[in-house]
Amino acid sequence: MKKVCFWGTRGSLPVSLTARDVREKIISALSAANGKSFKTPAALNEFVATLPFSTAGTFGGNSSCVEIINGGTEHFICDMGSGARPLGQAKIATYGVPNPQTYHIFISHLHWDHLMGFPYFAPMYIPGNRIVIHGCHARLEEAIRLQMRSPCFPVDYSQAGARIEFDLMTPDQAHYIAGINVTPKLQLHAGDSYGYRFESIEQTVVYSTDCEHQLDDLVEREACVKFFAGADLVIFDAMYSLAEAVSVKADWGHSSNVVGVELCQAAGARRLALFHHEPAHDDIQLNRLLAETRRLEQITRGDQPALEIISAYDGLTVTL
Template sequence: MSRIEKQFNVNFWGVRGSIPCPGPNTVRYGGNTPCVEMQVGGKRLVFDGGTGLHVLGQSLLRQMPAEAHIFFTHSHWDHMQGFPFFTPGFVKGNRFSIYGAIAPDGSTVEQRLNDQMLHPNFPVPLQIMQADLNFCDVTPGEAIKIDDILVENAPLNHPGEAVGYRVNWHGGAAVYVTDTEHYPDRLDENVLWLARDADILIYDSTYSDEEYHSPKSPKIGWGHSTWQEAIKIAKAANVKTLVIFHHDPAHDDDYLDQVGLQAKEKFPGAIMAKEGMVLPIPVSAPLSEIVPVSHL
């Protein structure tokens, strides 16, 4: 087994929520919308296709032919707007398996990606892509096996619905939970289950508690959580590293610096998501120990 085939790394290509916000005040954390790549035992798993997917795609042009499994949490613009600009998707010989849950209106992830590339929204259709695209429907609560990688999922609390993912490989676990709103009176059981004893939990921390409950402009019902709630989840689920993610476009680098300091005081394993950040996960356990855990 090669060195790459023994590694489990999490790479951050887009960490911002809602809209891209490039500029001098977002240089250190980045302004691209969500895209997280996990390199797991020689396989490439990608979570969400915000504008960070374009940046990832440019890096893949040096590694052709490219192959990846792309998982969408949902189809709000900031999580799929990079897909039409994913250059490797237009290159014959590349292969991409694309996963997403069926939306409340019955549309599949293929239909939603297709629709965003139709006139008058986009000049060329999805069908112009020359790569081999294999679309797969995700059933909430039903695990997906990719060779010896186990990908679990659970529904999240978000307008229009969303799905969170947990990647298990040889005793290591990384969890991607974005675009979810916490409950006022309890911790979300689905999120706790996904995050259980995880090495890394990437969590939607768009707001602070003060912003969320602001008398002038409350964010209750907008479908996002806070960094304080992220810490509650991380502690309850025995998470090793909490990654504060999906930064509000109004939060500049200096603001995020302060959030990082406050979060670390409350939970030493808390870090702020930054574009270009790479987090390794230690692995050791044999495959026989990695089995689905019943939840739903």
């Protein structure tokens, strides 16, 4: 494994910037530029680089879709939210047609925000491609087919040009797939959700979204610590604040940034990516959450190595 690319990082449903959001970014940038002059494009670019991410960029609005890049013709994808559409377009642009590829897709659970991008995944329509959909839900194939069944979608599943296969995985058991050991783990979420631990000879990536962590369940806590152990990157559902996760939104099936830090520190993970962002949170709120999480890590670190914390956004590529 070489890199991880985030194509969709929102939870529950896709969102987009509004005209008001764009206006506020423009006002913020112009306010920061007040009194400055930029004689060259390079000077202007240099100034933009100093602006906070919430002004100069955006976390994006596509729902969950993450690519683990290993090189070669076999590709690893976690979930098929709306981010699967730009991912599929990028693959066609990169490899062209015909140029058969194999896409291993790992589904965390069967809720729509994690499946809705499948009908828009362009490689599915290209003859010669092979798509293997991995998961632990008995109704996995039924749920995928439903995305392309009338009246839900105008193009029927039978019109896919690629060969589509389904692989029902066994939780807590390592599955050797295209040179990588993949181990699913059951997580607490309505209808069940599964995290995935991807292990190559040199790197480990954990994808753990749509999971609620009960703070008083010590057995499950230890199981999660073992699942995250030594990971180079943990992609973690940090949809809520800790206060929301244990009160107003308890039993909603999601976790918090605070719990993510605690589990990754206990597991000796190297990097934590906050993921599955609350759709009601704008870029300023998500930027603030990232800063608060980094401060939390600093004051709770103790003598152990620093845990690097990032906040995933659509288009972010992380080198392992």
